[in-house]
Amino acid sequence: MAWMAWTTPTAIFFLVIAALLITFTILAIKFPETPRVGILRIETTRGDRLFITLLGSAFINLIWLGLEVGPQPYALLACLVYAAAVFRWV
Amino acid sequence: MNKTVNQKAWFLVLPVLLLVAFSAVIPLMTVVNYSVQDTFGNNQFFWAGLEWFEQMLASERMWDALWRQLTFSAIILAIEVPLGIFVALNMPKRGFWASFCLVLMSLPLLIPWNVVGTIWQIFGRVDIGLLGYTLDKLGISYNYTQDLLAAWVTVIVMDVWHWTSLVALLAYAGLQSIPDAYYQAAKIDQASRWAVFRYIELPKMAGVLMIAILLRFMDSFMIYTEPFVVTGGGPGNATTFLSIDLVKMALGQFDLGPAAAFSIMYFLVILLISWVFYTVMTNLDKRDGV
Structure with missing residues (x-):
């Protein structure tokens, strides 16, 4: 390895x-899993929402780093908020 | 009769899983590991944290390559998709000429990338290439090794030549699957040719067209061999697309860390766009009840 x-x-x-x-x-x-339609107007299952969360989090981290918003660990907090929002509304 | 739930069939997927793990997942994990470290060869690595990501995000070189790449993909999609549909609409529906056209259309798809590159590299040369020579004799200044516009036109025309067939064949398959009853109904209603296209053919082709767009986007976004053979990324950096730049960085300069950070971002962009396409496609299918 x-x-x-x-x-x-x-x-x-x-x-x-x-x-x-x-x-x-x-x-x-x-x-x-039961699919549902959220604010994106697309059907998502729990797994889909996890994927959207992970992919979005990657971009949040990159934007955070690129725009020098603040210390990187705080980006993870933003990701958690984002994750909660995705699982609640998407 | 009650059906019993049996998930054992999933074990049959195991070989594929192993194959994908070795060919994609493990290399990808290694790239992630490289992206946070620095190396001077000899398999020795030093922790670099997010430095490479910061460097790449601030690097004009990467953004330039990304914009060139997006411009290239947008241009070839804007040409190949309408052209492919146009060709498919005008192909014979049945008989000898239908088969003949199908074979003719598939020919460019059978040619390997590097051969396509070589063909166009020679075809465009002013001294021995038919295209370059003719244009030169007509008094049109054309030199893809020195002129930015000529290089772009060559690379785009080459891609259109190579891949429009794919769009045309997919669109043709979509057209063939439309039952005659639709056309008969349109005839009874005295629908114009445009109305037939807009309300029957286009909606019925939507599914295959999405696949065609997705395939062409992915392929053009990862394009390497053809422009590399024809222009080598030049003149200057004019046709240095993402993958050409990436290879230069990773293998030419052996900057494994920055190249790894670069490829992860490249991967994320592809993943995002593919996901959008896939979602739109599956939702179109659901809406149509297919």
């Missing part, structure tokens, strides 16, 4: 993503 040049932060990053995927898979098995 040395050739993959692992670091602790990137390992944590991927573990969090993997944990999210596993959690949502278990959730989908226990409580089957």
